[in-house]
Amino acid sequence: MHDAITRIIGDTAPLARILHRLSHDRMAMLGAAIIVLLVIIAMFGPWLAPNEPLQQHPELRLASPQAQFPLGTDQLGRCVLSRLLYGTRTSLGVAVVVVSFAVLIGILVGLISGYFGGVVDEALMRGVDVLLSFPGIIFALVIVGILGPSLFNVILGLALVHWTGYARLVRASVLAVKERPFIEAARAAGAGHRRIMFRHILPQCLGPVLVMATLGVGHIILAAAAMSFLGLGAQPPTPEWGAMLNQARDFMRVAPLLMVFPGLTIMITVLSFNLLGDGLQDALDPHYLPVPVRRAGRPSPKWTGGTPVLPSQSGRE
Amino acid sequence: MAVVVFGATVLAFVLIDQAPGDPGRLIAFARYGEELTAEQIEAVRRSEGFDAPLPVRYVRWLGHVLRGDLGRSLATGNSVAAEIVQRAPATLALAGASVALALLIGLPLGIVAAVRRGTWLDALGRTTAMLGVSVPNFWLALLLLLLFALVLGWLPSFGYGTLAHLVLPVVTLGTAMAALTTRITRSSMLDVLCEDYVRTARAKGLTEQAVILKHALRNALIPVVTVSGLQFGRLLEGAVVVESIFGWPGLGRLLVKAIFARDYAILQGCILVIALLIVLVNFLVDISYASLDPRIRYGQRG
Numbered sequence: 001m002h003d004a005i006t007r008i009i010g011d012t013a014p015l016a017r018i019l020h021r022l023s024h025d026r027m028a029m030l031g032a033a034i035i036v037l038l039v040i041i042a043m044f045g046p047w048l049a050p051n052e053p054l055q056q057h058p059e060l061r062l063a064s065p066q067a068q069f070p071l072g073t074d075q076l077g078r079c080v081l082s083r084l085l086y087g088t089r090t091s092l093g094v095a096v097v098v099v100s101f102a103v104l105i106g107i108l109v110g111l112i113s114g115y116f117g118g119v120v121d122e123a124l125m126r127g128v129d130v131l132l133s134f135p136g137i138i139f140a141l142v143i144v145g146i147l148g149p150s151l152f153n154v155i156l157g158l159a160l161v162h163w164t165g166y167a168r169l170v171r172a173s174v175l176a177v178k179e180r181p182f183i184e185a186a187r188a189a190g191a192g193h194r195r196i197m198f199r200h201i202l203p204q205c206l207g208p209v210l211v212m213a214t215l216g217v218g219h220i221i222l223a224a225a226a227m228s229f230l231g232l233g234a235q236p237p238t239p240e241w242g243a244m245l246n247q248a249r250d251f252m253r254v255a256p257l258l259m260v261f262p263g264l265t266i267m268i269t270v271l272s273f274n275l276l277g278d279g280l281q282d283a284l285d286p287h288y289l290p291v292p293v294r295r296a297g298r299p300s301p302k303w304t305g306g307t308p309v310l311p312s313q314s315g316r317e
Numbered sequence: 318m319a320v321v322v323f324g325a326t327v328l329a330f331v332l333i334d335q336a337p338g339d340p341g342r343l344i345a346f347a348r349y350g351e352e353l354t355a356e357q358i359e360a361v362r363r364s365e366g367f368d369a370p371l372p373v374r375y376v377r378w379l380g381h382v383l384r385g386d387l388g389r390s391l392a393t394g395n396s397v398a399a400e401i402v403q404r405a406p407a408t409l410a411l412a413g414a415s416v417a418l419a420l421l422i423g424l425p426l427g428i429v430a431a432v433r434r435g436t437w438l439d440a441l442g443r444t445t446a447m448l449g450v451s452v453p454n455f456w457l458a459l460l461l462l463l464l465f466a467l468v469l470g471w472l473p474s475f476g477y478g479t480l481a482h483l484v485l486p487v488v489t490l491g492t493a494m495a496a497l498t499t500r501i502t503r504s505s506m507l508d509v510l511c512e513d514y515v516r517t518a519r520a521k522g523l524t525e526q527a528v529i530l531k532h533a534l535r536n537a538l539i540p541v542v543t544v545s546g547l548q549f550g551r552l553l554e555g556a557v558v559v560e561s562i563f564g565w566p567g568l569g570r571l572l573v574k575a576i577f578a579r580d581y582a583i584l585q586g587c588i589l590v591i592a593l594l595i596v597l598v599n600f601l602v603d604i605s606y607a608s609l610d611p612r613i614r615y616g617q618r619g
Contacts, residue, residue, distance in 0.1 A: 130324030133592040135550035137557065138572070145576035145584050146336040222453055226558050229455045230573060245456060252463050259463070263456030271451035278447075 018207075021283040028279020034272035042089040051079035053086040053239045062255040071261050074244070075251055080258065083239035084265050090240045091269065094155055095220040099213050101159040106166020107209065111197050113167065114174025125171070128164045136161045137223050144232045151240075154224055154233040162220065169212055173205035207284045211277055218273030225266050241266050318600060325592035326382065330375050333585040387586040392578045397586035400571065405590070407477060408560070408567030411486055412552050416545060418491030419498045424541070426495070427502020431510060432529060442499055449496020454555050458489040458562045475564040486563045490555045494548055501544045505537040512536070538609050546602030550595050 022028055041048060050070065057077035065072045071080040113124040131139070140157025147153045177183065178201060186200045225242030227233035234240035236247070241262045248258040345353055345361040362368055366377060381388070387397035430442035462485060466474035473482050509515060510533055518532045519525075557569035564570070568587055575583035 126320050126324065129321045130328055132550075133321055133325050133595045134328070134588065135554045135591070135595070137554040138550075138588065138591055141557065141572060141576060142332060142584060142588050145572075145579070146332065146581075149576075218451070223554075225453060226455055226554075229453075230558065230561060232573075232576065242453075242455070245453075245459065249459060252459065253467055256463055259456075259459055263453060263459070266453045266456065267448075267451050270453070271447065274447060274451050 018280075018283045022279055025279040025282065027275045028283075031272040031275030031277075031279065034268060035276060038088055038092060038269060038272070041085055042092045045085040045089055049079070049082035049085045051082040053078065053082040054237055055079075062251060062258065064257065072255070072257060074258055075247060075255075080244075080261055083244060084241070084261060086239040087241045087244065087262075087265075088269075090151070090234060090238065091221050091225065091266075092217075094151065094158075094224045095217045098155055098159045098162055098220045098224075099216045102163035102216065103166055103209060103213050105163040107170050107202065107205075109163070109167040110170025110205075111174060111202065114171040115178060115193070115197050115201065121171075124167070128167055131161055131164050134161060137226060140223065140227060141230075141232065144227065149232045149235065151224075151228075151234045151238070154227045158220055158223055162216065165216070166209060166212060169208055170205050173208060174201055177201050177204045211281045211284060214273055214277035214280055218270040218277070221266065221273070222270055318596060321596055322593065325596065326379060326589065327375065329585055329589040329592065330378055331371075332588070333581050334371065334374065336581060382589070387589070388582040390580055390583050392575075392580045392583070397582050400583065401568065401586050401590050404567050404571050407565060408553070408556055408569060410483070411490065411556055411560070411565060411567060412549070414483060414487040415490035415494060415552060415555075416549075418487055419494035419545070422492070422495035423498025424502055427499045427541075428506055428529065428534065430499065430503040431506030434507065439503075442503065446496040446499040446503075449493055449499075452493065454489055454493050455558045455562060457492070458485070458559055461485050461489060462562070477564070477566050482563075482565075486559045486565055489559050490552060493555065494545075494552060497544065497548060498541060501541050502537065505540040506533060509533045509537045535609065539606060542602055542605055542609065546598055549598040553591055553595070 060073050060077045063073040069079045113121045139161040143157030144153045186196050228240045228242030229246045234243045244262040252259050342358050345358045426442050430439045462474050465472045472484050476482050515533055518528045560567045560569035561573050572587045
């Protein structure tokens with residue numbers, strides 16, 4: 001992921017052109033549309049839900065989809081659709097908190113590390129290396145193991161390790177930007193370190209960070225759902241997608257549908273962030289070429305005598 | 318690398334050492350059972366050295382670790398090192414088979430997608446890869462379990478021992494990783510295919526197959542190997558979930574059990590071993606560059 005993203009560091013096209021390119025990427029637009037829908041659901045879930053997510057209907061356990069319960073009910077007779085709608089807030093909320101925290105810390109560490117270099121850089125980057133030797137979920141698991149299972153501890157654990165990727169990315173951008181003439185000019189004009197870092201260098205680094213953060217939201221949603229699935233995150237009766245799957249697991253023989261909907265919801269959510277992230281990455285690429293339309297009968301990118309097509313630069317990661 | 322290994326040991330130690338709850342009390346509890354007196358706890362604290370300052374405790378702990386002593390499980394009293402050694406092979410087998418499956422699917426798919434860029438094959442490869450990175454592995458595991466173990470009854474749903482037990486966990490982990498391998502292989506092949514030496518190889522009349530498999534692929538492999546190495550951590554994350562679902566007696570399941578049991582000794586041993594495994598794999602990846610690309614040489618030569 002890093003290599004492909006660092007490729008777009010450098011000259012970033014103006015925002016308008018990026019948006020224009022993005023609007024021509026149908027998959028990215030699909031992703032964006034689903035994300036907008038999810039945000040609306042997260043905000044207005046309580047008004048959209050047909051039932052109370054915690055209310056049990058003991059006479060209607062494991063019911064199949066019907067008018068009152070469009071996606072059926074779970075083992076306690078709770079409305080699956082309402083629980084999924086409420087769960088959107090939890091999943092998106094966790095991911096947004098973790099990624100925002102990670103982006104802030106990552107930018108700060110990356111800027112300082114890349115700008116000042118030397119011993120500071122060495123110390124910070126070795127620290128990042130150490131953290132990176134603990135995979136995100138496993139680090140979060142350990143935090144939860146120490147502090148006890150809860151959604152808050154999952155957030156804490158994921159945030160504590162998720163920032164390292166952004167720090168490395170920003171550092172790489174800073175290194176690419178800081179020798180450019182306009183930084184020299186700013187320094188000559190008497191700008192201080194802080195002003196150069198935040199006003200002149202930082203804006204140049206935000207594109208790649210945006211791509212990584214979009215993909216990061218999808219990744220964190222998956223990770224947090226996995227933790228809740230293991231019983232270490234959101235605790236019952238909180239409606240949360242991963243926890244719902246965990247409970248559905250015991251009933252998969254009698255009510256396989258119960259297991260289908262939460263999984264599908266997680267997949268569509270993660271997919272939409274991945275689609276948008278991928279599209280952003282292409283749109284931010286300074287060597288952007290539109291997705292090629294090839295004539296039939298000329299399938300491979302053979303060199304045909306003209307200017308060779310540069311597939312590397314339009315190819316998605 | 319030495320710095321990272323050192324840092325990993327410090328982190329593994331400090332995290333557990335600073336954990337809330339009195340470890341002296343926990344150990345005394347494990348040793349003497351319910352009816353604890355304050356003197357017993359104090360005696361354990363002293364005998365276990367909990368009253369020493371942090372760096373001293375760390376150095377003492379490191380001394381034990383270097384001798385292969387990771388302490389005793391707070392829950393069972395078994396040696397942590399023995400528990401880990403007993404379970405590591407299961408996880409390594411799972412990881413190894415998953416990487417193999419990922420390469421088996423991802424390499425051909427990525428190559429075809431790159432060579433037939435822009436065709437339906439490419440679109441198919443890209444869609445599969447996109448879905449593959451978005452499907453939650455625990456959901457995939459449950460669906461596979463439902464279909465192949467419960468409905469069709471072809472494969473065992475739970476346990477360890479035979480090759481049949483390996484299939485579902487490996488398919489779960491391997492396909493997710495294959496999605497990424499496909500993406501990297503595709504983009505890396507595309508980069509290589511427009512290099513001069515590929516044109517030269519074509520110009521001297523080699524068959525397309527020879528050009529792609531001998532000249533392009535070898536050079537395209539480096540990013541694939543790098544990413545596979547970086548994915549090892551992701552693979553262990555997945556193993557935690559998959560081992561729990563399929564009852565696979567590996568490190569991941571040990572870790573989850575330790576968390577529920579609040580068994581800090583096992584927890585510490587597990588994260589230390591996992592961190593060291595990841596450092597080791599990254600080191601091996603670095604070394605493997607040299608065999609893939611003769612231009613890269615470590616040490617004095619070149």
